[in-house]
Amino acid sequence: MVVRYILKVGGPDTIVCNSTGCLEVFSTPYPRTSWKVPWIHAAFENSAAVASGVDRALRAKGVRDKWNVVAIGGDGGSFDIGFGAISGMLERGHKVLYVCYDNEAYMNTGIQRSGATPKFASTTTTPAGKVIPGKQEFHKPLPFIVAAHGAYVATANVAFPHDFMAKVKKAFAFDGPSYIQVFSPCPTGWRHPTELTIEIAKLAFNTNIFPLFEIENGIFKLNRKPAKQLPVEEYLQRQGRFKHLKEEHFAEIQKHVDAEWQKLLKLDESGLKLF
């Protein structure tokens, strides 16, 4: 879904640099490919560096305006191992859109925790049991870390395709680096039926677990607010990775989500230029 929406906006004149991960694996089973646009398989950690090189090469050839350049990586490839390459791409000011499809763990290699995995999620490296109730840390605030570099930043969600595509359009038009983090449930890793994917993605929005916002010219803007905020249990209880959670865990997550949401509301109202 993420790729379909990006390419609906970008069209055939789009060059894709793809980090190692689920997307690369399932879209290129040797000797076939699902891609009908120029596509480069980067290593796990360096799609942002490869895309930076593509940007420079197109400039050298005098054809930069003809192409959209997008780097795509999972959250492991973006939050953790590829973070240095992303930071370099942003700091050098390349005209590249980096899209992180955020399925909240290293899924391709069997559901290991990443810096994007939410607190208390059970993964193979943070297994819920007698010792710990799943991952012990909250996730890394990557959109803000990216925004501090001066890039155009947005969050998106596969359940809101028009919002996502409008942000992709804006990013491709922006003369500099941009970053979109798109919420993308993984039925295998989150242990929910595939047909609940969009329902779960909508619940992440309606519980304020994954807010939709932009940071443009350093100014934070909430794009939409849930008509009625739902309790986090509604989202968490539908997924096997959270099935061990007790009342106290729900309460801790709710408290954290509410505090974060209050912060975002204040930022939104302030109109403050953060970066």
Ligand SMILES: Cc1ncc(C[n+]2csc(CCOP(=O)(O)OP(=O)(O)O)c2C)c(N)n1
């Ligand atoms: C340097 C390096 N370390 C480890 C791996 C093994 N590896 C390949 S894909 C992957 C996980 C990818 O996770 P993520 O970026 O979150 O994408 P997803 O699989 O969830 O789509 C790992 C650990 C690798 N290819 N290269």
